[in-house]
Amino acid sequence: MIEPLKIEPTHKTPRVYFDPSEGAFEISGRSIPEDSVGFYKQILDWIDFYGSNPEEKTHFKFEFEYFNTSSSKNILEMLKKLEEIFHKGHDIKITWYYDEDDEDMEETGTDYKALLSVPLELLMKLH
């Protein structure tokens, strides 16, 4: 069994909580790291490894407060890796949460959905 990946949030980086034994795959909060490639590498490597032997069902939850465009490219990389796992025949579902007041986050989710062929659901969070 793959080790979980858990990263505590900071003012600049999101909380990461990937624990297959709990069925939890969540990334949430802010993402404006100085070195976005460095920060996301560990996440992308983990997903690669997880994809070699995934659980029967995987539900990834993206719940960002805000992120910059440098992070947006890394987030696309994450989603592409999940898409690869999906195309290998595994059951992958993604939920993209956005605040009801945040039309930019909704728009970004819509863009990702348009660029990918993995099931991606947009879900509005009400106050």
Place this chain on the structure above:
Amino acid sequence: MTPENITLPEYKPTKALPFTYPCYKDMFDNKIMFAFKGIVTSDLVTRVLEIMETRLEEERGNKKISKKVYNVMVECLTNVYADEAKATKKEYDPTAILLVRKVDKSYHVTTGNYISNNRVQELKRILDKINAMSKENLRSYYQEVLVKEESGTQGLTTLGIVDLARKSRQNLAYQFKYVNEDFTFFSIEAKISANSI
């Protein structure tokens, strides 16, 4: 003593602190609600965002606009700090300016920083191209650049500019002020208005 009895001295700039009042008045006249000049580090970005979050909450305005102002500031600030990190020349001044103005019910977020002269033409080309695009064209261009632009590209990237234009939903104002044979001071402003969202 009644207020009528008070005689105020006429304002005259003196050798001591000649800049304070003109600076204040200039900020007042230009409706500046927040200003910063200095080196924009990533720690500073998070602090500025905290201050602005409080300021916007105090205004009790439209939450969608507040969120948008916040999102635009995130992008503006990280563009400037990433750009500043590129500076290698000794004579380069890495300080930048950030201004948030509130004009009527619109917010204007402006940054200014030094860039190498050799970037001016390309930036101008991108800005003019983006400003001429419709909302739908911007969307497809954003998706195209998101896929094409390499991860780890720092500084004021094409993706960053397209992102600003999309969030603002209005043309981006910009200015290039030639400084010397190496550098130009580049200002860019994104407006957020209630009637454009």
